[in-house]
Amino acid sequence: MKAFQDYYPDELAHCFGCGRLNEQGHHLRSFWVGETAEARFTPEPFHIAIPGWVNGGLITSLIDCHGTGMAAAAAYRAEGREMDTLPPHRFVTASLRVDYLRPTPLGPELVLRGHVRSVTGRKVVVEVTLSVGEEVTARGEVVAVEMPNSMRTSSAP
Amino acid sequence: MKAFQDYYPDELAHCFGCGRLNEQGHHLRSFWVGETAEARFTPEPFHIAIPGWVNGGLITSLIDCHGTGMAAAAAYRAEGREMDTLPPHRFVTASLRVDYLRPTPLGPELVLRGHVRSVTGRKVVVEVTLSVGEEVTARGEVVAVEMPNSMRTSSAP
Numbered sequence: 001m002k003a004f005q006d007y008y009p010d011e012l013a014h015c016f017g018c019g020r021l022n023e024q025g026h027h028l029r030s031f032w033v034g035e036t037a038e039a040r041f042t043p044e045p046f047h048i049a050i051p052g053w054v055n056g057g058l059i060t061s062l063i064d065c066h067g068t069g070m071a072a073a074a075a076y077r078a079e080g081r082e083m084d085t086l087p088p089h090r091f092v093t094a095s096l097r098v099d100y101l102r103p104t105p106l107g108p109e110l111v112l113r114g115h116v117r118s119v120t121g122r123k124v125v126v127e128v129t130l131s132v133g134e135e136v137t138a139r140g141e142v143v144a145v146e147m148p149n150s151m152r153t154s155s156a157p
Numbered sequence: 158m159k160a161f162q163d164y165y166p167d168e169l170a171h172c173f174g175c176g177r178l179n180e181q182g183h184h185l186r187s188f189w190v191g192e193t194a195e196a197r198f199t200p201e202p203f204h205i206a207i208p209g210w211v212n213g214g215l216i217t218s219l220i221d222c223h224g225t226g227m228a229a230a231a232a233y234r235a236e237g238r239e240m241d242t243l244p245p246h247r248f249v250t251a252s253l254r255v256d257y258l259r260p261t262p263l264g265p266e267l268v269l270r271g272h273v274r275s276v277t278g279r280k281v282v283v284e285v286t287l288s289v290g291e292e293v294t295a296r297g298e299v300v301a302v303e304m305p306n307s308m309r310t311s312s313a314p
Contacts, residue, residue, distance in 0.1 A: 014208060046179055046182065055218075097255075
């Protein structure tokens with residue numbers, strides 16, 4: 001099954017968190033499960049905060065990439081078209097907030113679940129939880145905006 | 158010169174973002190420059206969002222680790238003692254918020270500058286900016302709390 005991120009155009013698929021073309025990246029992959037967007041990720045032993053617990057930077061990175069992926073998927077849905085149709089949607093993060101509710105144990109698979117709060121023009125707001133088993137350990141909100149043309153490759157510094 | 162993170166006890170110095178004992182980590186190192194806490198970091202080519210621009214997850218990870226490092230340093234200062242005295246301070250993140258003001262170009266050194274907003278009991282709130290040259294590209298707020306005993310190694314899952 002293709003993930004949201006599999007629909008990113010090749011030239012925009014290098015993200016460290018979720019780009020399929022980034023060899024050193026995390027390769028996060030997100031899918032619809034009904035109205036929920038879901039992704040699963042098992043951290044590496046070095047994704048550590050302190051022994052036994054997952055690094056908060058990784059947690060936020062996963063929430064961020066899941067959020068922007070969901071934003072694109074939600075934008076296609078709002079337009080009533082499939083993700084393999086043109087033009088492609090590709091969102092970037094305007095802001096995010098993450099609450100670390102409790103330490104996240106290092107070892108088990110992490111499950112991200114996201115819900116779309118709003119789709120307004122070029123802006124999509126989503127809520128994402130990160131869970132281990134039945135326990136939600138972090139909760140985030142991502143405000144994503146359609147990638148501005150100024151970020152396209154031809155404009156890169 | 159020793160960084161804030163160099164004072165973390167060995168058993169708490171494995172953080173992916175700033176732990177000196179994490180071989181795969183980013184090894185962020187933070188210092189006082191007067192009342193400002195400063196850290197510098199040059200991303201790797203794979204720390205990419207889309208070609209030409211730095212990954213937002215990395216940006217937040219740097220802000221996060223700089224924030225918790227600053228929190229520890231501020232706690233020592235508030236107590237009027239040096240960072241090599243006992244007991245050691247080690248903070249974790251309760252919540253953070255990051256605004257990505259503009260895309261951050263990939264290549265140049267990034268400079269993090271932090272200011273302490275408040276130190277109250279076990280909680281420290283800091284503000285951090287991330288700059289490239291003279292331009293601030295991201296701004297964050299980190300609410301850090303002294304690491305609870307439940308996160309100590311002996312309690313890890």
